[in-house]
Amino acid sequence: MATRASLARQKTGAACLAVLTASPSVVAAKPWKRWVGVSVILASAFAVGVSAGPPYRNEPEKFTCRPKKGILSQWVSLLYQVQHNITFACEEATPVPTTLISEEHGLMVCAENMTPEECEANPAPLSAFLPGATKEWVTGDSVLTGLKISVPESQYPANAKSFRVGCRHNTKTGNTCMLTIHVEPRDPAVERQEARCSYTENSTLPKIFVTKDSNTMTLACGPHGAPMPESYTENYCSTPDTCDEKPFTSVIPGYLSKWFFGDPKSPLGAMLRIPPEQIPSSPQIIYLGCTGPTDGEGPKYNCTVPVQLGGEDPSEGSRPGGGSGGGKRGGGQGGGGGLAGSDSRQGSARHSLPFGMALSASALLAMTALAY
Incomplete structure (x- = not known):
């Protein structure tokens, strides 16, 4: 048997x-x-x-x-x-x-x-x-x-x-x-003023503070991500979820698109450098990010980073290094x-x-x- x-x-x-x-x-x-x-x-x-x-x-x-x-x-x-x-x-x-x-x-x-x-x-x-x-x-x-x-x-x-x-x-x-x-x-993360995105789920990264003493931020989407908004050198997202676009000139009247340089798809990402004298006197919150993956037919996810222009950075150089799900x-x-x-x-x-x-x-x- x-x-x-x-x-x-x-x-x-x-x-x-x-x-x-x-x-x-x-x-x-x-x-x-x-x-x-x-x-x-x-x-x-x-x-x-x-x-x-x-x-x-x-x-x-x-x-x-x-x-x-x-x-x-x-x-x-x-x-x-x-x-x-x-x-x-x-x-x-x-x-x-x-x-x-x-x-x-x-x-x-x-x-x-x-x-x-x-x-x-x-x-x-x-x-x-x-x-x-x-x-x-x-x-x-x-x-x-x-x-x-x-x-x-x-x-x-x-x-x-x-x-x-x-x-x-x-x-x-x-x-x-x-x-x-x-x-x-x-993992999606913010390290040294740089937002690095990944695409396993929707994520919101820790806030980046752009001040007169620390006047740059970098957005790195990777080769299979795309910047959000697509016109990131001219516009930003005014809301974190739906990305309602507004021009940078609405928060920085003298803004120039050349302040954003580099490629967000490259390993180094795209850097925004704002002249210290152009930093808003009162804090302004904008949202930037990436969406991906752009290769394949699977679901796409958003990676969003809030950016505060102006004001003081409360962390004074000890910004969190990890992203969501960190x-x-x-x-x-x-x-x-x-x-x-x-x-x-x-x-x-x-x-x-x-x-x-x-x-x-x-x-x-x-x-x-x-x-x-």
Whole structure:
């Protein structure tokens, strides 16, 4: 008589392995940053059974695919101000795509939803997924020893980006190990008179004070955001929600559009510099911002920053550095272990459990069996 477990295997044609992992730093982390990652890896029953050990090796900031030992699809996340790089390696395997390193384009990668076969046939430069990416973002001599992929903090996207790389075993088994790398968006924030926007939800940033002693502010929308209002060099929003436009001359009679220079889509953003003698004598509140993402067909979100022209800055140089929903978020990688020295978010399903929930690996396996 067939058992429930054997019926489940027949139904799925796969073995479901649940691995409970927690990085050492989780214990010391602040309550809101504590993570226990549950990694659920789907692999063919045959591939898992032919060789001892998992089809990957997970080390701090390094992920090694071992397709000789089985089939794997896993992910890692790079998070702004937390984890900037991941080293990817293939053990006894060739890269997918085989043109992983291109003399002309640098790193060649694939869309996150591609199969290994599609990835091999349709790779694209890293810059197609991460605008601004250059060859210098990838270092290392060989995928066998590891290629280090680094995203500079100043180049973190304003909305989430993902790409995929992998390895194929050099035998007739054709086992593949694919790794999806998610580059999570930076948090919207105000730092040193600069408003940097991201687009995961509508957000309102802390107020920027433009005074005679601090007469500049910068608006950075990122390559996939657009300034709000569109005519930002001439007009501002008089209301935070609907952006009713009014001319700058209504609050600064001598205003000149050349006071706004730069590109809000560039890493440096667009800066407004008002001559000190033109700063209003009585405080005036205006609103500027960005909307995005402008690529794709998904929802668009507004990122708004109130700007006070004139008056005194009550913070006297200690302005808040975080935006709405602020603070650093935990980062991490999938696989069998967490990142030493950082909070860890792990697993194929990109979910986490509260730190206080005590689960054993055997309990997870039982829960997985019941799910079938």
